[in-house]
Amino acid sequence: MATSALPNELHESHRDPFARPLAIARWLEVVAAFVVVIVLVGGITRLTESGLSITEWNVATGILPPLNDAAWQEEFAKYRATPEYRLEASVGGMTLADFKFIFFWEWFHRLLARLVGVVYAVPLLWFWIKGVIPRGFKPRLVGLLALGGLQGLFGWLMVQSGLVGDMTDVSHFRLSLHLLTALLLLAGLVWTTRDMRRIAREPGVAPxxxxxxxxxxxxxxxxxxxxxxxxxxxxxxxxxxxxxxxxxxxxxxxxxxxxxxxxxxxxxxxxxxxxxxxxxxxxxxxxxxxxxxxxxxxxxxxxxxxxxxxxxxxxxxxxxxxxxxxxxxxxxxxxxxxxxxxxxxxxxxxxxxxxxxxx
CATH class of the missing domain: 1.20.120 (Four Helix Bundle (Hemerythrin (Met), subunit A))
Incomplete structure (x- = not known):
């Protein structure tokens, strides 16, 4: 078969002597591992019925859990106002200790989400400033960052769906959107990692x-x-x-x-x-x-x-x-x-x- 001109053109368009694709691949592999852990913790959060234990989304102050008894009582009071508590959890006589258990899993899930955002965004900014991102990959890397942010938004919309009316669970449609977006992000990270490792072996090769x-x-x-x-x-x-x-x-x-x-x-x-x-x-x-x-x-x-x-x-x-x-x-x-x-x-x-x- 005759050699196509298109692969050669793409080959040249991605050749960049200043790129550091192997370092970027290793970074993306770490981020992918974080996403896998988040999916696991998200599953545990769902299985333990912990997802509605935190009724607000506070980007900064939500990093820390309640630090004293008064703060715990305040959070517990917010949860007792939810349909899940009124229609289900209260029947079993939930204690503050029980609430702390479910609160932990939702808090830990959100903490990991914040952490993965930092683990992705800070190195991306550093690689960008240093000019070591291979040509043509900046839009993809920014797109993955946006997808991660969108996944977090879907997570909050999912939680909101379980805090209204007589809902005792989150919408399974929003849950699927939240989970599948995380898995799409994982797939995108893995795909980009494989591209980077290939570029490290064959500089300039097309995606x-x-x-x-x-x-x-x-x-x-x-x-x-x-x-x-x-x-x-x-x-x-x-x-x-x-x-x-x-x-x-x-x-x-x-x-x-x-x-x-x-x-x-x-x-x-x-x-x-x-x-x-x-x-x-x-x-x-x-x-x-x-x-x-x-x-x-x-x-x-x-x-x-x-x-x-x-x-x-x-x-x-x-x-x-x-x-x-x-x-x-x-x-x-x-x-x-x-x-x-x-x-x-x-x-x-x-x-x-x-x-x-x-x-």
Whole structure:
């Protein structure tokens, strides 16, 4: 095949003798690790029903937890005014010690979000001033910063949805938007890291493109992650504790009386069922992607296989355990790792395509 002019032009456009792509890659890997931890803590926050324990968003003063008994009583009073407390938590006789437990997880989740913002923004500013960012990557790096800010905004909008009317939980739509934005940010960080490491080896090489195959895999995985977020938001994991059957049936009884679209997006039995079985469609797509990159990036192939295999096992274990806190949290953590591995493999698939076009 004749060499295309386009790859050569792109190659020259990204050549920059002052760039420090390896240092940037290492920084982005640290940020990605922080995002994985935030996803884990966010899952624990949801599973412990801690998300509504802090009813305000104070960017500066919210960094510190209450420091004396009077401050704790004030925060507890704010929580007692929420629908969640009035309609649910008060029934069990929540104590101040109980409140401190759920407050910790929400506070820790928000603290990590602030910390990751600093860990991203400060080095970005330093790299920018030093002029070591490879050409063409400044808009992407700023875009990732904006995406992180947007994810934080979605988190607060999610919390607000659980503080109005008779809501005892946050909106599962807003929860999914909050979670999926975090996972998109993670994928973007991993993809950019792979670009940077490649530039470090081959100065001036163009960023990897998307392929049709990788977009298909991403779409299939997106549906599975969306279903998982809705299952979490609606507590639909408790719809059945047996597997592969659901309450002794292969296909659960579904009440369609509220209409097709409402049932599709709200019925916990249907969403639990779909999340279980769409997982196997996702497995097929991920195996396809892993096999596509096996020869040129064996590590990426191994990571994808390992991540989805562990995630399936943890998903089944979560059901059989009656949605054990730590089992469910590990399931969500593995979901984040699967997104990272998939982004890596998608990048490798793009590199393969780029190399074929250049031959």
């Amino acid at each position: 990897a493109p998307f392929t049709v195959a990788s977009v298909i895999v991403a779409a299939v995985l997106f549906i599975q992650l969306l279903l998982g977020a809705w299952v979490a938001g609606l507590n639909a994991g408790h719809a059945a504790y047996d597997w592969p059957l659901m309450n002794g049936r292969l296909i659960p009884e579904i009440d369609w009386s509220s209409g097709f679209f409402w049932t599709l997006t709200h019925d916990p039995f249907l969403l639990h069922f779909l999340h279980r079985w769409w997982a196997w469609i996702a497995v097929i797509a991920l195996v396809w992607l892993a096999r596509r990159v096996r020869k040129t990036d064996r590590l990426a192939s191994i990571l994808v296989h390992s991540a989805f295999g562990l995630m399936v096992l943890l998903g089944i274990a979560t059901v059989l355990s009656g949605v054990s806190l730590w089992m469910a949290a590990m399931h969500q953590l593995t979901g984040a790792l699967l997104v990272a591995a998939t982004a890596w493999a998608m990048h490798s698939d793009g590199v393969q395509r780029q190399m074929r076009q250049a031959q």
